Amino acid sequence: MSALQRLRTLFQAARGDLDRRRQPRPAARAGTRVLIVDDSPTIVALLGKLLRQNGFQTLEAGNAEDGLALARTQRPDLIFLDIVLPAMNGFAALRVLRHDPRTVDIPVIMISGNAQATEQFYAQRIGADAFMKKPFSREEVFSRIESLLDAENSPRRRASMLRHAG
Numbered sequence: 001m002s003a004l005q006r007l008r009t010l011f012q013a014a015r016g017d018l019d020r021r022r023q024p025r026p027a028a029r030a031g032t033r034v035l036i037v038d039d040s041p042t043i044v045a046l047l048g049k050l051l052r053q054n055g056f057q058t059l060e061a062g063n064a065e066d067g068l069a070l071a072r073t074q075r076p077d078l079i080f081l082d083i084v085l086p087a088m089n090g091f092a093a094l095r096v097l098r099h100d101p102r103t104v105d106i107p108v109i110m111i112s113g114n115a116q117a118t119e120q121f122y123a124q125r126i127g128a129d130a131f132m133k134k135p136f137s138r139e140e141v142f143s144r145i146e147s148l149l150d151a152e153n154s155p156r157r158r159a160s161m162l163r164h165a166g
Contacts, residue, residue, distance in 0.1 A: 031057055035067060037066075038082040051141075064087065111133070113134040
């Protein structure tokens with residue numbers, strides 16, 4: 001391949017990338033309620049601000065027990081759940097969410113500062129719908145949310161989407 005052909009290929013790839021960026025991305029419906037469960041006030045503030053700036057309503061908890069209480073009473077549309085929490089950890093909280101009829105259908109995105117593949121596997125095996133490592137980017141947050149949107153732009157668990165599609 002000549003230098004001119006390589007340059008032309010790079011230009012076409014860049015143009016395609018720009019075209020992709022111009023296309024509207026799916027967005028969750030306005031007012032989608034998201035529960036953030038993390039013991040780091042910085043993470044809660046950062047994620048909360050990012051979500052609110054994009055039309056989400058947020059609920060916040062600094063530990064698993066408070067997060068579970070909010071999930072049961074407020075019925076958020078989506079939960080961001082840290083794995084490492086004081087007292088009850090995120091894995092234990094996820095098990096409780098998946099065994100409670102009031103919360104079983106709420107999609108959960110697990111977050112952790114440890115990007116170990118074993119953590120991701122375990123989280124998904126016990127019912128997480130997505131996994132995101134810290135530190136995260138704006139792009140990662142919205143990519144995880146978009147992966148869970150149904151036809152009405154509401155977050156749904158993958159199993160729920162399959163049930164509703166058939």
